[in-house]
Amino acid sequence: MRQKKGLFIVFVLSVTGFFLLVAFESFSPVDSITGKDIYRLNCAACHGTDRSGYSDFYPSLINIQESLSKEEVLKQINNGKGQMPPFPHITPEEKNSLIAFLFEEKNEIVESSIENLGERIFLSNCSSCHRATVNDPKPLNVRMMEPAPLAGATKRFTKEEIFKILETGVCYMPSFSHFTLDEREELYSFIKSLEGKGEPKRPTMGEMCPMDENEKKVNKNIQKFL
Ligand code: HEC
Ligand code: HEC
Structure with missing residues (x-):
């Protein structure tokens, strides 16, 4: 009887261990x-x-x-x-x-x-249109009108709004829905680290392209900064 109980415990432990291993494998980043x-x-x-x-x-x-x-x-x-x-x-x-x-x-x-994943994502994906701060040189892809430098965007928008802008894109900004949640977080932290380092006087959302309803909702939030 005692031996049977021991075997049973070993069995339960190994089954639990197996599932823990599987769970760890699938959830580890x-x-x-x-x-x-x-x-x-x-x-x-x-x-x-x-x-x-x-x-x-x-x-x-x-x-x-x-x-x-x-x-x-x-x-x-x-x-x-x-x-x-x-x-x-x-x-x-x-x-x-x-x-x-x-x-x-x-x-x-x-x-x-x-390393510095957020900054690296910014350099490859955003810096051709957005300056990090107003002190940086004009971006490559900008001629007449320039979207706002990203310093202070974390004050102008909530994190959810910034994630939404990344998901859908706005105006001629493309969608970045191919970034994982972790990558978006890293990018957000980088933009946050720019706060106070040469923020634009006013944001530009909606200046370049007519906005759809979604964008208008985001824009309402920044009216107070204008
Ligand atoms: C900001 C947009 C942009 C990004 C980001 C970008 N490219 Fe390009 N790529 C272009 C454009 C525009 C052209 C066409 C350039 C031209 O010939 O004037 C091009 C052309 C190319 C070509 C030549 C294609 C051909 O048939 O001649 C290669 C190769 C290439 N890109 C590789 C890459 C790789 C690798 C990356 C990532 C490290 C990358 N590109 C990132 C815009 C981009
Ligand atoms: C091809 C150009 C382009 C690229 C690349 C681009 N954007 Fe944009 N972005 C825009 C345009 C255009 C707007 C809207 C400006 C307007 O309506 O006046 C905008 C608006 C924004 C805004 C709101 C800015 C404000 O304060 O008014 C944020 C935040 C933003 N982009 C973040 C990013 C991030 C982060 C990346 C890189 C992952 C990125 N953008 C890449 C063109 C671009």
């Missing part, structure tokens, strides 16, 4: 960054999450190996071209893995996590 992630974090906003591009303006990168060599792609990433900015903040290892991904090769895990 992503701890390996591959070339595919480097693509998503730096290139997908313009070239599409599936690399098929948008219109003629943002070319498709599918089968890029048929038209460009790895060296040419590397050069394009380093120097930028036309409306594509250069990416000096992507490390050489990350570029190798990114290019392997683009060339449909096995893309290696480059690292377990990215």
Whole structure:
């Protein structure tokens, strides 16, 4: 009898252990960054999450190996071209893995996590249109009218509103729905860290494009700052 009870306890413990292990595996955050992630974090906003591009303006990168060599792609990433900015903040290892991904090769895990992730996301995805603070030079993609520098956006909008702007995009700002929740949090923390460092005198939401109902709701919240 006693032996049976012991066996039963061992059985229960191993079953629980098994489920705990499964739960841990599925809930633990992503701890390996591959070339595919480097693509998503730096290139997908313009070239599409599936690399098929948008219109003629943002070319498709599918089968890029048929038209460009790895060296040419590397050069394009380093120097930028036309409306594509250069990416000096992507490390050489990350570029190798990114290019392997683009060339449909096995893309290696480059690292377990990215340092200064929020700032890196800003540099690759936002800085071509938004300055961080009013003291920075004018962004590449801005000619006549410029959307507000992001310093102080965390005062002008609630976190939910900023997440919503990222989800849907506004005016000609694209959607960044391909960022994970963790990545949005990191980006939010970076924008928050800009508070007080050269905030614009007035926000610009709605100045450039007529807003739909959703955007109007967000905009109501910032009227008090105008
Ligand atoms: C801000 C938008 C933007 C981002 C972000 C961006 N690109 Fe581009 N990319 C462009 C545009 C626009 C072109 C066309 C440039 C031209 O020829 O004038 C282009 C062209 C290219 C080309 C050449 C395609 C061809 O057929 O000639 C490659 C390769 C490329 N991008 C790779 C990348 C990679 C890799 C990343 C991420 C590290 C990236 N791009 C991020 C806008 C972007
Ligand atoms: C292609 C250009 C472009 C890119 C890239 C872009 N935005 Fe925007 N953003 C805009 C435009 C345009 C507006 C609306 C401005 C207006 O209505 O006057 C805007 C508005 C905003 C606002 C409200 C600003 C305010 O205070 O009025 C926030 C916050 C914002 N963007 C965050 C971001 C973040 C974060 C990123 C990067 C993940 C980003 N944007 C990338 C063009 C861009």
